[in-house]
Amino acid sequence: MKAHLRVFVEVENLGKAINALTDAGITGFYVLEYKGLSPQDWKGFSIKEDPKSAISLIRDMATDAVLVCSVVEEKKVDGIVDALTESLKGEKYTILEVPIRRIIVNYGDQEKAERTETWLLEKDVQCFYCGEKAIQKIKIDTNRAKIWCTNCGTTRHYVIKGSEKGWDDEH
Amino acid sequence: MSIEKWNLKKSANCFKCGDATIHDVEVDTYTLKISCRDCGFTRYYKFHMVETPAQRD
Numbered sequence A: 001m002k003a004h005l006r007v008f009v010e011v012e013n014l015g016k017a018i019n020a021l022t023d024a025g026i027t028g029f030y031v032l033e034y035k036g037l038s039p040q041d042w043k044g045f046s047i048k049e050d051p052k053s054a055i056s057l058i059r060d061m062a063t064d065a066v067l068v069c070s071v072v073e074e075k076k077v078d079g080i081v082d083a084l085t086e087s088l089k090g091e092k093y094t095i096l097e098v099p100i101r102r103i104i105v106n107y108g109d110q111e112k113a114e115r116t117e118t119w120l121l122e123k124d125v126q127c128f129y130c131g132e133k134a135i136q137k138i139k140i141d142t143n144r145a146k147i148w149c150t151n152c153g154t155t156r157h158y159v160i161k162g163s164e165k166g167w168d169d170e171h
Numbered sequence B: 001m002s003i004e005k006w007n008l009k010k011s012a013n014c015f016k017c018g019d020a021t022i023h024d025v026e027v028d029t030y031t032l033k034i035s036c037r038d039c040g041f042t043r044y045y046k047f048h049m050v051e052t053p054a055q056r057d
Helices: A011-023 A051-061 A074-087 A110-115
Strands: A002-010 A030-036 A063-073 A093-100 A119-126 A133-140 A144-149 A155-164 B006-013 B020-027 B031-036 B042-051
Touching: A002 A011, A002 A074, A011 A063, A011 A074, A063 A074, A074 A093, A119 B006, A133 B020, A144 B042, A155 B031
Parallel strands: none
Antiparallel strands: A002 A063, A002 A093, A030 A063, A119 A133, A133 A144, A144 A155, A155 B042, B006 B020, B020 B031, B031 B042
16 A cells, blocks of 8 residues: 655755655655645635735745655655654644555656657867866757756756658658 | 857667667757758757856855
8 A cells, every 4th residue: 555645844944854755765756836824824814805815915925835745655654754753853844644545657658758768968078168178968858958067067958949850751 | 158069979769760870969059959860850959048157156
């Protein structure tokens, strides 16, 4: 049996939470940023129902927080919770453990996924920014690419503009 | 920002034809172009932004 562990923390404690989760043995996670009001902060409030008032209240009152989620083996949950409790001592956090009844994963078109893997290339040249001759790393994804200098870290970002059909389609 | 054009090669399965082949990767200041030598399928990327160490500090 697996469980969906949801850890609500304030933005400044995200690193601590992720490190504690990793040390406790999670294999992957996802993060959602949100704005929230805890029951203590919200108690006694009522808002005007027009969208402008509601949005301004969220902007003015709500706290920036992060939700870290992970799917873990049920037997590991107690250890993970202990690690989080220890790491986030004195901080504000909420942990939810939700049992998972079923997981369905579709890996999509495996062949296509293999074709769209990330490419990593290197070029040893002078960096346009720091002027040093250093390895320039190039990472190319389907929709974006980036090139960074291993000496100074200056990074150029590129985004997909379009594609052109091959020769086979022209005939 | 002026950068000399780089011509690189990458062996990979083509996104379009799926064959394992050589791809030419041309990197210019404002463009990046990848073309499959087998089927000619080409992807174009345009320059978006530059991030310098000073911006990160």
